[in-house]
Amino acid sequence: MNKLFLTAAAVFGASCGTALAAQNSDAAAKPAPCSSELFHQFDFWIGEWDVFSPDGKKAGDNVISVEENGCLLVERWTGAGGGTGQSYNYVDLATGKWRQVWVSAGATISYDGGLNDDGAMHLEGEIAYPTGATAPFRGTWTLNEDGTVTQYFQQYDSKKEVWNDWFTGTYKKK
Numbered sequence: 513m514n515k516l517f518l519t520a521a522a523v524f525g526a527s528c529g530t531a532l533a534a535q536n537s538d539a540a541a542k543p544a545p546c547s548s549e550l551f552h553q554f555d556f557w558i559g560e561w562d563v564f565s566p567d568g569k570k571a572g573d574n575v576i577s578v579e580e581n582g583c584l585l586v587e588r589w590t591g592a593g594g595g596t597g598q599s600y601n602y603v604d605l606a607t608g609k610w611r612q613v614w615v616s617a618g619a620t621i622s623y624d625g626g627l628n629d630d631g632a633m634h635l636e637g638e639i640a641y642p643t644g645a646t647a648p649f650r651g652t653w654t655l656n657e658d659g660t661v662t663q664y665f666q667q668y669d670s671k672k673e674v675w676n677d678w679f680t681g682t683y684k685k686k
Contacts (some may be wrong), residue, residue: 532615534632546583551603553627554610556655562685563663571681576601587615610635611644618642623647631655639667660684 561574574592579586585601597616604611604624613634616619622638630653639649648668655661661683666675 545581546603550563550608551582554601554633554653556632557653557661558585559684560686561661562686563683566680566682573686574683587614588629621651623651628652650675 514552532552538543551643558566558576559580561576562631563571563574565571570592570652572589572595574590575588577586584600587597587599587601588597589597589599595616595618597612597618597619599612601610601612609624610626610633612621619635619639619641620637621637623635625635626633628634632652634650634652636648636650638646640646647670649665651663651665653663663679663681663683665678665680667678
């Protein structure tokens with residue numbers, strides 16, 4: 513009886529090992545989700561940042577983290593005046609474009625796009641305010657030679673038919 517039990521245990525263990533090896537082989541054959549170059553185009557924005565306005569004053573702090581196995585960048589903003597906001601940044605699998613959804617007490621922004629010819633991330637969409645007002649909106653994030661990132665936002669004024677600067681910030685790693 514003892515010999516029969518040991519034989520059964522050995523056969524069971526071998527079959528589990530074979531099944532596990534086959535499963536690992538299948539996993540090795542498939543690339544990890546969100547591992548292609550497309551999903552890393554915005555990696556230059558990842559990190560903990562001090563953000564400064566064009567006049568050199570500190571505008572706030574921003575933390576951009578990688579989540580969901582590299583499929584999501586999460587932004588957590590704290591302005592120098594105490595305001596906060598967050599965004600989700602991801603590649604929309606239906607369109608192949610980068611998408612950002614920003615949420616704060618002062619506005620929501622929904623836009624998409626990708627790298628422009630200069631290698632900067634450029635997104636366009638719409639901003640909405642608690643008053644119900646909306647407007648076309650666009651943002652560009654540019655990696656500078658010194659490792660800083662320039663974030664440049666514009667909002668469209670439909671009455672004057674012009675794009676107005678909304679925010680410009682220089683990100684410096686903490």
